[in-house]
Amino acid sequence: MKGKTAILEGSRAVAEAVRACRPDVISVYPITPQTHILEDLARFVSSGQLKSQFVRADSEFSAASIVYGASAAGARAYTASASQGLLLMNEVIYAMASTRLPVVLTAVNRAISAPITIQPDHQDTMSLRDTGALQIHVESLQEAYDAHVQSFRIAEDPEVLLPIFICMDGWVLSHSYEPVTVFPDEAISEFAGTFQPVQKLDPAKPLTYGSYADQDVLMEYRYALMLAQEKAREKIRSVTKEYKEVFGHFDGDLIDTHRTEDAEIILVAMGSMVSTIRAAVDELRAEGRKVGLVKVRTFRPFPEEEIIKACGKAPLIAVLDKSLSVNTGGILATEIKAAFYGNPVQPVIVPFMAGLGGKEVNRRVIKEIVDIACRAGDKQGPRGDTIWMGLDHGFFS
Amino acid sequence: MEVKELHAPGHRACPGCGCAIAVKIILRETGPNTIIVSPTGCLETFTSPIRSSSWEVPWIHSLFENAPAIATGVLAGLNSQGNPNGTKVVAIGGDGGTYDIGMGSLSGMFERKDDILYICYDNEAYMNTGIQGSSATPLGAGTTTTPVTGDSFGKMVEKKDMVAIALAHGVPYVATASIANLADLKKKVRKGMDNPGPAFILMLTPCNVGWGYEPEETVELARKAVETGLFPIVEFENGNMVSALKIRPVPVEEYLKPQKRYQHLFKNDKFEDVLKAIRKKAEDNIKKFGLA
Numbered sequence: 001m002k003g004k005t006a007i008l009e010g011s012r013a014v015a016e017a018v019r020a021c022r023p024d025v026i027s028v029y030p031i032t033p034q035t036h037i038l039e040d041l042a043r044f045v046s047s048g049q050l051k052s053q054f055v056r057a058d059s060e061f062s063a064a065s066i067v068y069g070a071s072a073a074g075a076r077a078y079t080a081s082a083s084q085g086l087l088l089m090n091e092v093i094y095a096m097a098s099t100r101l102p103v104v105l106t107a108v109n110r111a112i113s114a115p116i117t118i119q120p121d122h123q124d125t126m127s128l129r130d131t132g133a134l135q136i137h138v139e140s141l142q143e144a145y146d147a148h149v150q151s152f153r154i155a156e157d158p159e160v161l162l163p164i165f166i167c168m169d170g171w172v173l174s175h176s177y178e179p180v181t182v183f184p185d186e187a188i189s190e191f192a193g194t195f196q197p198v199q200k201l202d203p204a205k206p207l208t209y210g211s212y213a214d215q216d217v218l219m220e221y222r223y224a225l226m227l228a229q230e231k232a233r234e235k236i237r238s239v240t241k242e243y244k245e246v247f248g249h250f251d252g253d254l255i256d257t258h259r260t261e262d263a264e265i266i267l268v269a270m271g272s273m274v275s276t277i278r279a280a281v282d283e284l285r286a287e288g289r290k291v292g293l294v295k296v297r298t299f300r301p302f303p304e305e306e307i308i309k310a311c312g313k314a315p316l317i318a319v320l321d322k323s324l325s326v327n328t329g330g331i332l333a334t335e336i337k338a339a340f341y342g343n344p345v346q347p348v349i350v351p352f353m354a355g356l357g358g359k360e361v362n363r364r365v366i367k368e369i370v371d372i373a374c375r376a377g378d379k380q381g382p383r384g385d386t387i388w389m390g391l392d393h394g395f396f397s
Numbered sequence: 398m399e400v401k402e403l404h405a406p407g408h409r410a411c412p413g414c415g416c417a418i419a420v421k422i423i424l425r426e427t428g429p430n431t432i433i434v435s436p437t438g439c440l441e442t443f444t445s446p447i448r449s450s451s452w453e454v455p456w457i458h459s460l461f462e463n464a465p466a467i468a469t470g471v472l473a474g475l476n477s478q479g480n481p482n483g484t485k486v487v488a489i490g491g492d493g494g495t496y497d498i499g500m501g502s503l504s505g506m507f508e509r510k511d512d513i514l515y516i517c518y519d520n521e522a523y524m525n526t527g528i529q530g531s532s533a534t535p536l537g538a539g540t541t542t543t544p545v546t547g548d549s550f551g552k553m554v555e556k557k558d559m560v561a562i563a564l565a566h567g568v569p570y571v572a573t574a575s576i577a578n579l580a581d582l583k584k585k586v587r588k589g590m591d592n593p594g595p596a597f598i599l600m601l602t603p604c605n606v607g608w609g610y611e612p613e614e615t616v617e618l619a620r621k622a623v624e625t626g627l628f629p630i631v632e633f634e635n636g637n638m639v640s641a642l643k644i645r646p647v648p649v650e651e652y653l654k655p656q657k658r659y660q661h662l663f664k665n666d667k668f669e670d671v672l673k674a675i676r677k678k679a680e681d682n683i684k685k686f687g688l689a
Contacts, residue, residue, distance in 0.1 A: 024477035053473040058505030065463035069470020075477045201455040208450035210458035
């Protein structure tokens, strides 16, 4: 299908997609750098372009709770947040996932206090990785648009029924302008369908939501989340495939790859950094260096098999992390290492902390990472400890 | 005639639970076309165990601090689908979920003027977790976190004034009710449901476990709270008081003495000032609302 290409702000691209998917209820609490999405949606609703219940909230905790209640009542529900707001939602998101409420949430990734900052990194959504919510990281504004259109169907599938986060780096994606191809609202609405809940709060068939559990069933509820995320894998594959057929765009399903076929070193990363790595990989290839890229698109469900397959026989993998589990290291790197446990091919995996708290990661830094990783085979090379790119050692003296 | 209770018997409430009495009556008035929202607390625990729910209406619990926001969301969800049957949303929460941890969320619901009836069953402490003090615990009452020991006489400050807080938000219907006067409670539930916009009803629901008295005395204590003037039965519409239950005041001691949580006040003269303050509270209420 032919769309209309325009120079849009990232937040606007998201708002355009959300409007076309016609959520019944929207509740969002302002936080930088998410506010432009909220403002766009508020305007769409007040001007009549979008017929949604738009509910102001007194906190992110309440915003998440409002879409929770709406979803339980059978409504398609949408919210967005960032950073501290996502942490404040944490308790609600756990309950939302386990109550199987398919709310769509835009996570505009921003670092966590202290010190307070509005710089982007992935610490916020990584802190919610164990909630049961699905997480898709996007690398461009076009993908932000595409992923939001896909998200409602993935989350609301009767075999999935999980909240979904579309994660986009603050500023780099939320406030930058790029050409984005937008499709007619009617076509997007048709693709997104409507929410058909398998059950809801309804006096005609009274159900009890949020029951008290004893030791006999809590573990079963958590296991059900494991099963639902497995179903989500299939659904993400089929929805992204169908989106490609209808709209001609494909940003990857669980992962995306770039020049991995004969690569001797593969960089693994998520979010906007992936676009920078693409450019750096092309430049390095032009110099004759066999470098490839694996973009982890869905952090939940985690695409272990896809990553292993994409890395093939590459002897060296560099993982670039924008989040930290203190005393363990980069969170993505830790999960990549776990994925390779027991695998016949055992590449050297070198973890990098790159871009934490908005620290600059440009093509020069990417090339430096490749150089450092390539020394991993040497005796003097890195030995598994996380390498912190751009760390100011003078700060500690 | 057999009545089908929408809050079914067989739940796990303690014998003598004031909240259980209230909720049964409230649901008789709300009828089946109602969705009930509850925060974490006694009510949630004793009514909702998996596979043995006692709710015959749709009921949702999510967390401790968000019942008002969940209720708002449920209402928005209904409205987004046109709510063709005019289903009502009623939240029922304890004092912990209302006065303390849910206050921000409740304030948001009041301010947005959401059409929800919020009923607080106030047993004046965190009973579900083992009788810890809340901001609803009254002056002089002993709890496990406002202990009576040395010079400490239990709760050292007055309880929060929830009626004033609701009125300050411009809540169009605000009332108090007692399980010693069920007809009045039902009438107020009906008004709260019919009133457009938010409504707030505060009920004092004695807890024999937390207050320390015999289970059969629950309703009698609820009555004494009213008759002393300590728990005035009042009603406000659009900020104006439209009714106040007249009493022939009885001494506060008749209410305090049967309860273990106040026993220390009668065993040691040094707490005379606390008793005086409680007596004054009752007198102030009587004057303020014209109860006598």
